[in-house]
Amino acid sequence: MPTPVLYCRDPLRPKRVDEHFAAEAAAVRAAGGAVALVDHDALLAGEPDRAVASVPVDLPEAAWYRGWMVPTDRYAELADALARRGVRLRVPPGRYRAVHELPGWYRAFEAVTPASAWLPVTPGATVADEELAELAARLPAGPGIVKDFVKSRKHEWHEACFVPDLADTVRLGRVVRRFLDLQGDDLAGGIVLRAFEPFDDPEVRVWWRDGSPELVTPHPDSARIRCPEPDLAAVRPAVEALGGGLVATDLARRTDGAWRVVEAGSGQVSDLHPDVDRAGFAALLTG
Template sequence: MAPVILFCRDPLHPRRADPHFAEDVRAAREAGLRTALLDHDALLAGDAGGAVRGVPRGAGDAWYRGWMVPSGRYAELAGALAAREVTLLTPPDAYRCAHELPGWYAAFTSVTPASVWLPAGPGRAPGAPELAALAAPLGGGPGIVKDFVKSRKHEWHEACYVPDLADADRLAAVVARFVELQDAFLAGGVVLRAFERFTGAGEARVWWVDGRPVLVTAHPDHPDRRPEPALDAVAPLVAALGCRFVTTDLARREDGEWRVVEVGDGQVSDLPRGAAPEPLFRALASADTALSADTAHE
């Protein structure tokens, strides 16, 4: 039996998928996949049982395809689905591994900017001494601030970019503003990354299913720019990560090296405007559902 794709429902029209995923729904059905709807708002509110009430019991194996979900809520989603005899093909530990930088960083250290991190809760920015100690292994120089999942690059100078990580006061100010703006959406804690300069060609988002690159698109922030990255160095690292459905965002550094800017769980990675989703859903339809969580994420 083909897997079911769980899409977020439209809050205004609960019997249909969120319009943002309309093309995904069409491509999934054309690929022979079954579809069902869940309530993303209810899931975020902590009502996982209510969120999956519309998912048929006994639907079997499933991929989620929708808006971003905090790792803890995703685990609750997996539990609520299991109670309905539905199994997510990306289990909670694999979702966290691909979704949060501390989970994927070790596998990609050789091809991504040097990074350090510190757990922190919403509204609790680490102080200057703590941040100075955290930043010390990066050796100074420019850096960026983010949480385990996202940055605030649209507030670049205010809450993202630090001209010199050795400037403890400036670093603390940027981190404090970042934590303030993230508010309740702060994911996991604070990450500091060494800043690397890339060419202006844009980023390529590579979609991987069971270690195979099945689709290359532009990054959603710049849908008009899509470089063609070399994947020879990245492919074995994706395989080593061991997560079944992931994305890697790659950009070319000014010295010509392709670098991994971000890794993400493919279920919650966005397609850029105008990208054709058919290859992605054909790959998900043909994925080996016999792979267990244990063998897929070691």
């Protein structure tokens, strides 16, 4: 049976795959996979049954989701709505949450990723300086970065991401509150503080399927297409601990030469560098 892959539909041409994923979906079809469409806007609007209305019913094989990021509670609604159509997801909601959000993957990766501490925050809520000082005290002294359970505001680096000294609570509070403002309702889970580590090169994205590293690509932000082969010996057991499915790990070489995991995430929602051969990637899903 062909492996079903659920792609986000194009908002303007609903019978087509969103342009951002169109080449990849074509490669999946060419590799013998079966492409179906979900309406990402409807899913995020809290209408999961409408989101999956065009997915064929009673698929014998479990489906991958592949597309724009889905918050963990919406992913659980997606799984339920699909189940009502007799369709299973390859990655159940609990496993998606564990891979998508830092608090889910951090313990397994603790030895290979910057030290991190987090605080659940609901969108629209604020955080007191004392709470932030307590959080920062759990990390080594020195610079840090701010993000939520999934994303940073790396493009607003000085304003809402980088903290030169975690012990400077006034500055930390300013960066965190600016971050919360900018994230608004899109805040995922809460605040994460991470120890800053100096890295040398652009990041390398390693794609794992069921615990095995299948593909090494440049990070989508990287200007180069060739990338070094990172040392994965210490990363493999961490990925294995997350269980099966698609995992993407972003690795960078620290200035002392150690390969570090900048972040882990679900390969179902990680972006693929535009120059990467789509056929190679499709094999990850259909093979």
